[in-house]
Amino acid sequence: MIRFENVSKVYARGARPALDDVSVDVSRGEFVFLVGASGSGKSTFLRLVLREERPTGGRVYVAGRDLSRLSSWKVPSLRRSIGVVFQDFRLLPNKTVHENVAFALQVIGKPRHTISTTVPEVLEMVGLDGKEKRMPHELSGGEQQRVAIARAFVNRPQILLADEPTGNLDPTTSLGIMRLLDRINRTGTTVVMATHDDEIVNEMRKRVVELSTGSVVRDEIDAVYGHRESILPAVGQTPVLDAPGRDAPAVVHRVQVTPEPADLEAERAAEAAAARAAESGDQQPAAALPAAPAVEDRPVDQRPVAQAPVEPVGPPAADRVPEPGSPDDVVQQVLREHERVRAGREA
Amino acid sequence: MRLQFVLTEVLNGLRRNLSMVVSVILVTFVSLTFVGAAALMQTQVDKLKGDWYDLVEVSVFLCPDGSTAPTCAEGEATEEQIAELEQVIDTELSTVVEQTYFESKADAFGAFTELYPDGYQGTQLTADDMQASFRLKLVDPEQYQVVDDVLEGRAGVEVVEDQRAVFEPLFVALGRASMLAAGLAGVMLLAAVLLITTTIRLSAVSRRRETGIMRLVGASNLFVQLPFMLEGAIAALIGALLAVGGLWLAVQYLVLDWLQDAVDWVAYVDVGDVLAVAPLLIGIAVLLAVVSSVVTLNRYTRV
Ligand SMILES: Nc1ncnc2c1ncn2[C@@H]1O[C@H](COP(=O)(O)OP(=O)(O)OP(=O)(O)O)[C@@H](O)[C@H]1O
Numbered sequence: 190m191i192r193f194e195n196v197s198k199v200y201a202r203g204a205r206p207a208l209d210d211v212s213v214d215v216s217r218g219e220f221v222f223l224v225g226a227s228g229s230g231k232s233t234f235l236r237l238v239l240r241e242e243r244p245t246g247g248r249v250y251v252a253g254r255d256l257s258r259l260s261s262w263k264v265p266s267l268r269r270s271i272g273v274v275f276q277d278f279r280l281l282p283n284k285t286v287h288e289n290v291a292f293a294l295q296v297i298g299k300p301r302h303t304i305s306t307t308v309p310e311v312l313e314m315v316g317l318d319g320k321e322k323r324m325p326h327e328l329s330g331g332e333q334q335r336v337a338i339a340r341a342f343v344n345r346p347q348i349l350l351a352d353e354p355t356g357n358l359d360p361t362t363s364l365g366i367m368r369l370l371d372r373i374n375r376t377g378t379t380v381v382m383a384t385h386d387d388e389i390v391n392e393m394r395k396r397v398v399e400l401s402t403g404s405v406v407r408d409e410i411d412a413v414y415g416h417r418e419s420i421l422p423a424v425g426q427t428p429v430l431d432a433p434g435r436d437a438p439a440v441v442h443r444v445q446v447t448p449e450p451a452d453l454e455a456e457r458a459a460e461a462a463a464a465r466a467a468e469s470g471d472q473q474p475a476a477a478l479p480a481a482p483a484v485e486d487r488p489v490d491q492r493p494v495a496q497a498p499v500e501p502v503g504p505p506a507a508d509r510v511p512e513p514g515s516p517d518d519v520v521q522q523v524l525r526e527h528e529r530v531r532a533g534r535e536a
Numbered sequence: 537m538r539l540q541f542v543l544t545e546v547l548n549g550l551r552r553n554l555s556m557v558v559s560v561i562l563v564t565f566v567s568l569t570f571v572g573a574a575a576l577m578q579t580q581v582d583k584l585k586g587d588w589y590d591l592v593e594v595s596v597f598l599c600p601d602g603s604t605a606p607t608c609a610e611g612e613a614t615e616e617q618i619a620e621l622e623q624v625i626d627t628e629l630s631t632v633v634e635q636t637y638f639e640s641k642a643d644a645f646g647a648f649t650e651l652y653p654d655g656y657q658g659t660q661l662t663a664d665d666m667q668a669s670f671r672l673k674l675v676d677p678e679q680y681q682v683v684d685d686v687l688e689g690r691a692g693v694e695v696v697e698d699q700r701a702v703f704e705p706l707f708v709a710l711g712r713a714s715m716l717a718a719g720l721a722g723v724m725l726l727a728a729v730l731l732i733t734t735t736i737r738l739s740a741v742s743r744r745r746e747t748g749i750m751r752l753v754g755a756s757n758l759f760v761q762l763p764f765m766l767e768g769a770i771a772a773l774i775g776a777l778l779a780v781g782g783l784w785l786a787v788q789y790l791v792l793d794w795l796q797d798a799v800d801w802v803a804y805v806d807v808g809d810v811l812a813v814a815p816l817l818i819g820i821a822v823l824l825a826v827v828s829s830v831v832t833l834n835r836y837t838r839v
Pocket residue numbers: 200201206207225226227228229230231232233234
């Protein structure tokens with residue numbers, strides 16, 4: 190479905206290549222995570238698939254089309270077979286949820302009756318039934334991302350590209366978005382998602398392609414995110430290890446997030462829609478991910494993310510105690526030290 | 537669906553940069569008014585030429601009684617002199633002169649009494665106060681000089697007069713005025729192009745988000761750009777219509793109601809001429825808008 194053959198991309202003459210001799214083959218219906226540090230070329234990869242950029246070397250094939258030979262007037266037709274989602278949602282602020290989704294169909298000239306049937310369908314699928322008339326600023330981040338996904342998916346593209354779709358969302362909301370992407374993947378849509386979110390990658394157990402300074406350094410099926418040190422090589426250990434307070438007992442306070450009722454509601458609605466669709470049709474229910482977390486039944490401090498039935502890679506996040514000297518630990522220590530110094534100043 | 541959608545987009549765009557749209561309308565209005573004025577003045581010149589230029593002949597005035605001109609020393613032109621002049625015109629000037637018409641004193645008096653039935657400035661004149669002349673219609677009106685060379689100074693000829701010379705200053709003045717209007721029109725049109733370009737660019741920048749999404753979901757180039765083009769075209773079109781309206785009013789009140797009353801023997805431009813210029817103005821307006829939007833949009837909303 191997507192095929193990169195020795196693709197290189199150099200933005201400015203003389204600059205370090207953003208992609209360097211990358212060869213990746215994504216088949217129809219696959220779900221692929223694209224991971225790597227900032228600047229490793231993930232967004233560049235996605236832009237090449239969209240033909241927003243042209244490679245400086247090698248060939249890109251998307252949905253059977255050789256993009257280097259694709260004339261520019263055929264680009265719109267290529268993009269109609271690809272949906273895109275971004276970290277910042279990119280909704281139109283002066284249009285309602287319904288209008289935002291309908292916009293994608295209007296501008297490619299779909300007839301009115303098609304729009305009036307498909308838009309409610311896709312909104313139900315993402316769990317936003319009943320919120321059609323809301324404006325984007327009246328929605329939570331998770332809901333906005335659902336609208337963006339609805340807009341990307343409303344034309345039933347063969348490929349869905351997502352560039353850090355959970356980058357602005359808390360872990361629980363992110364999980365809901367992931368369940369949605371997974372469900373979309375199950376309809377046969379190829380999904381490529383660039384992300385920094387290690388927990389999501391670890392839980393989903395999908396194919397992972399890791400980029401580092403423009404090269405593919407890993408391409409594994411059923412993979413995990415990888416070691417922080419190798420992905421974030423800039424977090425060197427030596428300088429921070431000397432931070433004071435290092436011998437303090439390693440009590441870790443991770444940020445606790447109470448899921449927003451609205452997001453949970455959206456997730457449950459999407460779940461119900463999927464179940465209905467499964468009952469009446471051929472679609473298999475989404476079961477690979479944990480069921481919608483019901484916040485009422487659960488102590489607040491327990492992260493629903495950690496309840497995943499898939500085998501967790503490490504201990505559940507809430508009670509995970511970083512090994513002394515690991516980057517997590519170091520970060521916590523530095524934070525605590527800052528706290529202490531500030532408290533001392535204020536006293 | 538598509539049409540309605542595009543029109544909604546266009547209306548939104550027009551509303552959003554209202555002040556820029558108004559300035560585009562005004563600038564096209566003024567510039568096209570100048571274009572139209574130049575065109576109308578040219579039409580006026582053509583009309584005058586059509587009415588007068590071709591009809592006006594070279595007049596060869598014959599010696600009257602008591603003329604002081606040296607060729608008239610022998611007094612009033614005699615029958616022989618007249619016959620000889622006719623002979624010369626028929627032979628030497630046969631290629632230049634298309635028609636010859638002899639206006640006797642009696643003919644001149646007839647024409648005179650027709651124009652001034654009650655006498656001229658209170659004096660009753662007779663046929664003897666008139667002057668006989670040859671009226672020559674030339675094949676090419678520019679060849680007056682040839683006629684002058686041949687006939688001037690002959691016995692019995694008092695003076696050879698090119699009647700066109702009477703109208704020449706008027707034509708020159710009108711011609712210069714229309715050149716001036718055309719020059720100003722050129723400057724104003726340039727301003728209009730720049731302003732339309734800026735307006736479209738602003739509009740495109742303020743709608744980057746929309747156009748970005750349009751391109752991502754696979755809207756065709758034309759679909760992305762059409763609303764902007766229409767915006768420019770509509771503003772320019774309104775300017776053109778205002779210009780046509782302004783010229784219409786000017787012709788109606790300045791020319792037909794006022795000038796026509798003052799000097800009624802001239803054929804003036806009329807409302808019909810304004811309507812004939814209208815398609816030209818509208819065409820220029822649309823061309824301006826399309827050219828500036830194509831230039832701008834290719835830079836700002838390319839796929
Ligand atoms: N439009 C551009 N012009 C010039 N250089 C660019 C452009 N876009 C990206 N780059 C460079 O290309 C490299 C890869 O960028 P890219 O955006 O693909 O990284 P990324 O993996 O998506 O990073 P992040 O995780 O921060 O989104 C970077 O070094 C970046 O500076």
